Amino acid sequence: MARNSPQTDRIVMLTELLASDPTTGRSLADIARHLGVATATCYPMVVALTEAGWLVRHPIRKTYQLGPALVPIGQAASRAIDVVDLSRTVMQELADTSELACLGFIRSGADLVVAEAIQPISKRSGTLGLRIGDNVLMAPPLGAGLAAWFDEDDLHEWFLLGKEALDTEATLLRSEYEPILMAIRERGFAVECLRQQERSISDAVTEMRGPGVGGQRAALALREARRLLSADVAVGTLDLDANYQLLSVNAVAFAQDSTPALILCLVDAPSPLTGERIAELGKLVREAADRVTTLMHGRTPRPLTSADGAT
Structure with missing residues (x-):
């Protein structure tokens, strides 16, 4: 480190x-x-x-x-992440339709960086305490929506980071997450939920970082808040009749070479949602990500099937 x-x-x-x-x-x-x-x-x-x-x-x-x-310098940074410029209108429509904040993440090494945060026009919604520029370590239990599209080397590294973050053997994490990653690829979106006692993660991030604080202190606040999460954040099969405290429903937009370019996330639902409603939100996010992929002239990888996973 x-x-x-x-x-x-x-x-x-x-x-x-x-x-x-x-x-x-x-x-x-x-x-x-x-x-x-x-x-x-x-x-x-x-x-x-x-x-x-x-x-x-x-x-x-x-x-x-x-x-x-x-x-x-700011203009150069804006040009470097033009995928965010292309996606803003789509993100705004997604936030307005869902009435939830929409975050756009780009990958930076082992981290996800908040590149954009869009509020719905109807009201101000929670963002899990995250702000533009924040870095979030992409290790289990977070990041399954992106990890589902990793090659074997990147996936192995993701599990190793999860071993350290969750103090769990990488082989156990792999056996737990592989069916979830398969489900994510088949339906085109990921779902991350909290247990009820973890609902305060947004407040925890805000309290630990303080107002207007960035840099190392912000990174430490986010790292500490991760410890509030349990290992079973990622959801595989959705029970349409069950209630979930939604952390994030997200989908990936892809570049021309089929590599992930942007992760669109609806985050921080203020109250529990049914599995049916989350499935509806997932469809909205997937369609939005597909639109961004089209705007970038990108190409979505072929979804895996159960038969692929068995080989």
């Missing part, structure tokens, strides 16, 4: 602080207070960022705001 870099975390936290209210400048004392360090500690960093054009200093008020050098 990579070592923490306090200086890097401070840059991330400072950038998020100024981005949260871009028209309001912050004094050096405000910045130091937010970062939890002495003014003398953060002063060299602020000076260096100002010289680089990442920050600008008001000549009279002596406050700092985001600088013009960040504009082309």
Whole structure:
């Protein structure tokens, strides 16, 4: 595991602080207070960022705001994830139809990164405490919707991460999850649910990370919240008459080479839903993911059948 870099975390936290209210400048004392360090500690960093054009200093008020050098960086980042731009209209329609928040995840190494978060027009809905830019470790019990489309090497790595996250043997995880992954591929969407005592995961993430906090502290909050989840989050066969506390129903949009490009997720239902309703939501998410795949001129892999799994 990579070592923490306090200086890097401070840059991330400072950038998020100024981005949260871009028209309001912050004094050096405000910045130091937010970062939890002495003014003398953060002063060299602020000076260096100002010289680089990442920050600008008001000549009279002596406050700092985001600088013009960040504009082309943001534009470059936006072009790099153009799949998100292509999917926004589809995600908005999905959120409005379901009346749930729709999150878009892209893969970054062993993590899933929140690339977009869309609220339904009718009301503000929960997002499991997640914000754009958050990284979520993709290890069991999370990520089955993507793992269902992995090749054998990536799938093996996913189970190894689950072994560490859940303190369970990888072979046991494989035997438990393989039927679930097969079901996900056959129906085209994944379902992740909570036990009732786990309903507070959204509040737990929010409480542990604090307002406006990113970087390492956000990552730690998300990592701790994962420990509230049990191993049986992923749902294989849905009982249409049963009630479930929905964590996520999600489906994958694919690139031209049939690799996963974006995961669309409806998340954080405020109250239990029937299996029948979740199946309806799953169909909506699958159709939305198929639309994004078409917009990218992508290609969905052939779904596996039970016969394929037996070979």
